Amino acid sequence: xxxHWIDIKNADVIMIIxxxxxxxxxxxxxxxxxxxxxxxxxxxVVDPRFTRSASMASLYAPLRPxxxxxxxxxxxxxxxxxxxxxxxxxxxxxxxxxxxNPAFTFNDGLFSGYEPGKRSYGDRKTWxxxxxxxxxxxxxxxxxxxxxxxxxxxxxxxRYTPEMVERVTGCPKETFLKVAETFTxxxxxxxxxxxxxxxxxTQHTVGTQNVRALAILQLLMGNMxxxxxxxNALRGESNVQGSTDHALLFHILPGYxxxxxxxxxxxxxxxNNSAPKTEDPMSINWWSHRSKYTVSLLKAWYGDxxxxxxxxxxxxxxxxxxxxxxxxxxxDMLKGVMKGAFFMGTNPIVGGPNANRNALAMEKLDWLVxxxxxxxxxxxxxxxxxxxxxxxxTEVFLLPAASSVEKEGSVSNSGRWAQWRYKAVDPPGPEKTxxxxxxxILDLIFRELRELYKKEGxxxxxxxxxxxxNYIPEGEHEASPHLVAKEVNGYTxxxxxxxxxxxxxxxxxxxxxGNWLYSGSYPGKNMMARRGTSDASNKIGMYPEWSWCWPLxxxxxxxxxxxxxxxxxxxSSRWVVKWTGSKWKGDVIDGGPTAGPxxxxxxxxxxxxxxxxxxxxxxxxxxxxxxxxxxxxxxVANLFNSQKVNPASMIIDxxxxxxxxxxxxxxxxxxxxxxEHWQAGAMTRNLPWLNELVPDMFCEISPTLAxxxxxxxxxxxxxxNARGTIKAYALVTERVQPLVVxxxxxxxxxxxxxxxxxxxxxxxxxxxxxxxxGDANTMIPEFKAFLADIRKEA
Amino acid sequence: MPVTRRDFLKLTGMTAAGAFIGxxxxxxGCKSADKLSGTKESTTICPYCGVxxxxxxxxxxxxxxxxxxDPDHPINHGALCAKGSALFQVAVNERRLKxxxxxxxxxxxxxxxxxxxxxxxxxxxxxxxxxxxxxxxEGAVAxxxxxxxxxxxxxxxxxxxxxxxxxxxxxxxxxxxEHQARI
Numbered sequence: 001x002x003x004h005w006i007d008i009k010n011a012d013v014i015m016i017i018x019x020x021x022x023x024x025x026x027x028x029x030x031x032x033x034x035x036x037x038x039x040x041x042x043x044x045v046v047d048p049r050f051t052r053s054a055s056m057a058s059l060y061a062p063l064r065p066x067x068x069x070x071x072x073x074x075x076x077x078x079x080x081x082x083x084x085x086x087x088x089x090x091x092x093x094x095x096x097x098x099x100x101n102p103a104f105t106f107n108d109g110l111f112s113g114y115e116p117g118k119r120s121y122g123d124r125k126t127w128x129x130x131x132x133x134x135x136x137x138x139x140x141x142x143x144x145x146x147x148x149x150x151x152x153x154x155x156x157x158x159r160y161t162p163e164m165v166e167r168v169t170g171c172p173k174e175t176f177l178k179v180a181e182t183f184t185x186x187x188x189x190x191x192x193x194x195x196x197x198x199x200x201x202t203q204h205t206v207g208t209q210n211v212r213a214l215a216i217l218q219l220l221m222g223n224m225x226x227x228x229x230x231x232n233a234l235r236g237e238s239n240v241q242g243s244t245d246h247a248l249l250f251h252i253l254p255g256y257x258x259x260x261x262x263x264x265x266x267x268x269x270x271x272n273n274s275a276p277k278t279e280d281p282m283s284i285n286w287w288s289h290r291s292k293y294t295v296s297l298l299k300a301w302y303g304d305x306x307x308x309x310x311x312x313x314x315x316x317x318x319x320x321x322x323x324x325x326x327x328x329x330x331x332d333m334l335k336g337v338m339k340g341a342f343f344m345g346t347n348p349i350v351g352g353p354n355a356n357r358n359a360l361a362m363e364k365l366d367w368l369v370x371x372x373x374x375x376x377x378x379x380x381x382x383x384x385x386x387x388x389x390x391x392x393x394t395e396v397f398l399l400p401a402a403s404s405v406e407k408e409g410s411v412s413n414s415g416r417w418a419q420w421r422y423k424a425v426d427p428p429g430p431e432k433t434x435x436x437x438x439x440x441i442l443d444l445i446f447r448e449l450r451e452l453y454k455k456e457g458x459x460x461x462x463x464x465x466x467x468x469x470n471y472i473p474e475g476e477h478e479a480s481p482h483l484v485a486k487e488v489n490g491y492t493x494x495x496x497x498x499x500x501x502x503x504x505x506x507x508x509x510x511x512x513x514g515n516w517l518y519s520g521s522y523p524g525k526n527m528m529a530r531r532g533t534s535d536a537s538n539k540i541g542m543y544p545e546w547s548w549c550w551p552l553x554x555x556x557x558x559x560x561x562x563x564x565x566x567x568x569x570x571x572s573s574r575w576v577v578k579w580t581g582s583k584w585k586g587d588v589i590d591g592g593p594t595a596g597p598x599x600x601x602x603x604x605x606x607x608x609x610x611x612x613x614x615x616x617x618x619x620x621x622x623x624x625x626x627x628x629x630x631x632x633x634x635x636v637a638n639l640f641n642s643q644k645v646n647p648a649s650m651i652i653d654x655x656x657x658x659x660x661x662x663x664x665x666x667x668x669x670x671x672x673x674x675x676e677h678w679q680a681g682a683m684t685r686n687l688p689w690l691n692e693l694v695p696d697m698f699c700e701i702s703p704t705l706a707x708x709x710x711x712x713x714x715x716x717x718x719x720x721n722a723r724g725t726i727k728a729y730a731l732v733t734e735r736v737q738p739l740v741v742x743x744x745x746x747x748x749x750x751x752x753x754x755x756x757x758x759x760x761x762x763x764x765x766x767x768x769x770x771x772x773x774g775d776a777n778t779m780i781p782e783f784k785a786f787l788a789d790i791r792k793e794a
Numbered sequence: 795m796p797v798t799r800r801d802f803l804k805l806t807g808m809t810a811a812g813a814f815i816g817x818x819x820x821x822x823g824c825k826s827a828d829k830l831s832g833t834k835e836s837t838t839i840c841p842y843c844g845v846x847x848x849x850x851x852x853x854x855x856x857x858x859x860x861x862x863x864d865p866d867h868p869i870n871h872g873a874l875c876a877k878g879s880a881l882f883q884v885a886v887n888e889r890r891l892k893x894x895x896x897x898x899x900x901x902x903x904x905x906x907x908x909x910x911x912x913x914x915x916x917x918x919x920x921x922x923x924x925x926x927x928x929x930x931x932e933g934a935v936a937x938x939x940x941x942x943x944x945x946x947x948x949x950x951x952x953x954x955x956x957x958x959x960x961x962x963x964x965x966x967x968x969x970x971x972e973h974q975a976r977i
Binding site (some may be wrong): 005006024025026027028030062092166174236238239240241242243244246247248249250251254259260266270283285300301315316317318319320322325326329332333337338339340341342343344345346348351352353366367371372373374375383389390391392393395396397398399400401402404405407408410411412413414415416417418419421422423424425426427428429431432433434435436437439440442443444445446448451452453456458459460463464467469471479481484487488515516518531533539542543544674675677678679683684686687688689690693696759760778779780781782783 | 795797811814834836837838839840841842843844845846848851852853856857858861866868869871872873874875876877879880881883884885886887888890891892893894895896897898899900901903904906908909911912913914915916917919920921923925926927928930932933934935936937938939940942943944945946947948949950951952953954955956957958959960961962963964965966967968969970971972973974975976977
């Protein structure tokens with residue numbers, strides 16, 4: 001979230017798209033309803049189903065799964081065509097006025113530079129700006145130049161007419177137009193919309209472009225940086241924000257530093273040189289500080305061993321030669337590349353795409369270490385239904401973990417608030433054998449491993465022998481989360497005095513910091529434990545003394561965009577920051593306190609300093625503007641261009657034969673959750689209270705599909721495609737309706753995905769049916785739109 | 795910050811609401827269940843979704859007695875959803891593991907082993923896998939990585955645990971590192 005949960009109350013329009021917040025983030029509705037009741041805010045819900053969120057909406061718009069870009073492109077076209085944009089904001093704070101390379105083209109769904117054999121846009125050298133002699137992008141602030149981003153967008157999105165939106169998405173034109181009208185009413189400086197989205201936006205082959213379309217809309221409306229606005233990703237797990245911040249992903253290091261790559265970053269010098277650069281004096285370009293964060297990270301990891309002479313042990317960091325997102329990781333596991341794996345509170349046999357294939361991959365492991373509070377579907381994969389344990393070689397260690405009330409530490413919510421939790425009790429069981437925190441488990445394994453390398457030597461032992469790894473306080477026996485949190489915050493080296501925040505960090509080895517984004521969370525006092533309930537002077541519900549949020553306790557990021565070039569708030573009734581002529585008031589200002597609003601651009605993490613309506617260069621793999629493509633498995637042809645699926649999405653040869661067409665599997669399938677269960681279910685399917693509420697796997701179908709298939713409410717059905725067959729109870733409901741797509745009614749099968757073969761309440765996993773294909777940028781799987789068939793079970 | 799309910803109410807300026815102190819009731823004619831008397835209370839954050847609602851955990855003699863919404867929390871003001879309301883059953887649940895479970899290759903059931911044995915065996919497996927697959931160079935570039943080990947998961951771990959897992963994996967040379975954010 002660029003903003004935070006409470007800030008939703010400041011919105012005039014709330015658009016929920018690709019999320020069912022009423023079920024999956026229920027507390028958010030306290031703030032949505034407050035906005036509706038107290039400021040007459042309008043709630044728009046765009047969703048294939050009439051969800052619990054939709055039931056509260058002022059305006060509900062149905063759409064076919066996988067057609068968000070057609071819908072959102074339609075709103076962009078509506079805004080540009082009717083000039084419903086916040087002109088001053090767009091001209092000053094976005095790249096609308098930037099001139100684009102004359103060689104950049106777009107033709108029939110393909111941007112310039114496409115290499116069909118590689119399914120890739122290669123070096124994307126035409127997706128660039130025209131530069132002046134000082135190497136600053138050329139601009140036309142009148143927005144009239146035909147090569148400026150604004151004019152390119154007007155042309156690009158002119159194809160997204162209300163008629164096309166209806167034909168492709170199945171949303172009736174009148175409904176779409178009401179949504180467009182309501183949403184674009186926020187282009188006025190005194191009106192603001194927020195967008196709340198979740199996996200319904202990201203879990204597509206065009207997931208990143210879906211998010212881009214939302215960002216484009218918010219920039220055109222002038223809704224970024226302001227109270228009641230922003231792009232708000234609703235995180236589904238209590239600390240998926242923090243686990244991402246701390247880089248439990250192949251492609252990043254803590255604080256969103258790039259993971260070193262063999263070709264791009266062979267040396268520390270090359271790594272540092274790859275940081276974004278700018279010649280524009282208006283740009284703050286915060287990433288120009290990257291080398292300080294990198295060297296401080298290396299000091300935090302390798303301590304005294306990291307010296308200027310050895311490039312702070314940069315060579316010790318593993319370097320990748322290829323990307324290994326989840327789908328590729330499991331394909332490699334299936335090929336037997338890995339010998340062993342750690343599963344730290346995760347349940348991929350239910351949560352991953354193509355789940356039957358994942359289970360087969362796990363059988364190739366020699367060993368598996370799972371840390372969980374109880375048996376999960378994945379830790380008992382070797383005795384799942386249909387498996388023969390005596391034929392599965394994998395040695396499994398299931399380590400009892402401590403639950404969230406049995407250990408101390410912080411979790412970061414969607415609004416970036418790092419909140420401290422306390423230990424109430426020990427894990428259950430006898431002291432000698434009972435569960436341990438994941439921190440303790442990792443510490444024990446690491447120290448034992450270090451002993452082994454000390455005794456026996458081995459391959460490249462230096463990082464293990466010399467790592468800065470001392471988490472047990474003197475006189476104690478267990479690793480302390482406080483010592484870790486202090487390292488994450490950062491301290492001077494070697495005397496370990498806590499730094500105030502990341503502004504203190506250096507690239508000369510005199511500071512160590514585990515994650516620059518969290519620098520300031522533990523500068524001496526544990527800021528994450530704060531419980532102050534006073535609001536800030538702007539009275540917009542920031543509660544700056546409650547816990548701590550990254551970066552620097554800034555509650556709304558990109559808040560320089562909340563004021564005009566004079567430093568006056570766009571809307572004084574809900575101001576975030578304001579410039580007094582010499583200093584800033586309100587929220588912690590983005591990009592440093594000294595520069596005034598006329599001196600610097602607001603989007604400090606972009607090297608242009610402005611919001612990117614057009615994403616230049618190598619930022620994205622699949623295009624600098626959004627374009628509709630069909631899901632990999634779709635029942636219709638693409639009406640916008642002759643490409644079928646996103647041309648830059650990677651297709652793995654080994655699973656190519658599993659993709660189905662509408663001739664074989666005629667119905668659109670999608671997956672979602674209910675409030676009574678959580679994610680892959682391991683944390684709820686063992687709880688009697690919740691199992692009583694939702695005891696088994698079910699699907700939802702329309703009365704028309706039910707009638708066509710002879711299925712009655714409560715019948716047992718089989719849902720199937722080339723990847724698997726699952727059983728479920730049918731819930732026949734008018735909440736699911738066929739949508740008329742290009743003149744033809746299309747039916748849908750909706751499924752919850754919480755169930756699996758383990759835990760107290762069992763059921764078939766929806767993900768046995770989902771395909772091994774993902775977004776062109778992130779490779780997040782396409783869980784939300786695929787094909788299946790359904791039949792009544794005898 | 796483990797506090798008693800009385801301290802907690804004092805801290806939050808709610809001492810006037812004495813009727814809420816454990817052991818009393820504000821419904822006349824109802825005998826107090828006395829459920830919370832003598833409990834030690836501490837605050838926590840819900841382990842389910844990313845809203846980050848606050849809860850109060852009441853424990854007595856090392857056992858969780860009650861969990862409920864934290865009325866002072868600025869996001870949820872004491873309100874909870876179905877899952878948050880069920881947190882008690884995460885802490886108090888007969889399915890919780892109390893010992894390390896071990897399944898030997900081709901085994902048909904779990905066996906119980908000690909923590910000490912488990913940690914020793916795991917460290918051995920990790921070292922053997924790392925040493926067997928470690929690659930120091932690709933061409934002239936130091937890559938120092940192992941393809942022998944993968945690490946998955948972490949979205950339910952605390953920040954401090956995530957950070958240490960990230961450091962642990964990279965220190966070993968693991969590049970197969972992923973978690974729920976990708977799915």
